[in-house]
Amino acid sequence: MVFTVELCIIIGVDTVKLKRNAAFALQGLNQLLWPAVCVNCKQSICETDNALCKNCWDELLFCTAGDYCRRCGRDASRYALVDGACPDCQGKQIHFDQITRSGVYGDALQELILAFKKGRTELDLVLGFLASSALQGSGFVNGIEFFVPVPLHWTRRLSRGYNQALVLAKKLKHPTAKINTDLVRIRYTKSQVGMPTPAARAKNVAGAFAVRQGHKFKGTNICLVDDIKTTGATLNECAKTLKEAGTSKVYALVLAVAGQNV
Ligand SMILES: [Zn+2]
Ligand SMILES: [Zn+2]
Numbered sequence: 125m126v127f128t129v130e131l132c133i134i135i136g137v138d139t140v141k142l143k144r145n146a147a148f149a150l151q152g153l154n155q156l157l158w159p160a161v162c163v164n165c166k167q168s169i170c171e172t173d174n175a176l177c178k179n180c181w182d183e184l185l186f187c188t189a190g191d192y193c194r195r196c197g198r199d200a201s202r203y204a205l206v207d208g209a210c211p212d213c214q215g216k217q218i219h220f221d222q223i224t225r226s227g228v229y230g231d232a233l234q235e236l237i238l239a240f241k242k243g244r245t246e247l248d249l250v251l252g253f254l255a256s257s258a259l260q261g262s263g264f265v266n267g268i269e270f271f272v273p274v275p276l277h278w279t280r281r282l283s284r285g286y287n288q289a290l291v292l293a294k295k296l297k298h299p300t301a302k303i304n305t306d307l308v309r310i311r312y313t314k315s316q317v318g319m320p321t322p323a324a325r326a327k328n329v330a331g332a333f334a335v336r337q338g339h340k341f342k343g344t345n346i347c348l349v350d351d352i353k354t355t356g357a358t359l360n361e362c363a364k365t366l367k368e369a370g371t372s373k374v375y376a377l378v379l380a381v382a383g384q385n386v
Contacts, residue, residue, distance in 0.1 A: 163180070328357070
């Protein structure tokens, strides 16, 4: 029997109560079929736990604590900086103006990023929250006009199905900055993971990027967005390309900086 509103009035059924009961029943069924679990370790969690269990949040917060060099993103006490550069990046040519990071590549943060790159795009909620927090603490958040995700070569984007940097950029909270995809990868490059030295990584990505015709980068301040920074060769090459296209300031935001002790 179909309970139309008219029929319910005629036979004296409270339609509001009926709808509420139906909603509760559906919610219960939903929990039974898809119980809330931690997106990282799959332990049961409460609906109010915000995607991760307490242990994973604790571990994640540990990975995201600590001071770092605003020039290269590596762990560094502010007392170790000389002219704004840590011992690791002293004298190195860096084309981006400043970098902010959510944390160090290890433990829970590493697991989340790896899973995010292997198809679990629903992790964009947690990772987007971490990236937005890093951005808020960066000191350059107010000047940004565009978020530019580090582009993948189209063949890699096709095999993965998405560009994780773009998915992440879409989750960033900012009142005015827009996503801009006019920076493109024009040459297929081998994975940076297999490169033995920083020089080899730099050579691997040299000339790999370009800006689209009709781009609007001239005179703007932009923030590159990526998941991981290791030597920074990719970010550096992107920043160099953007500066050559007339961009005023190029900042960088990454989820994690790799190659350090956690
Ligand atoms: Zn967990
Ligand atoms: Zn540094």
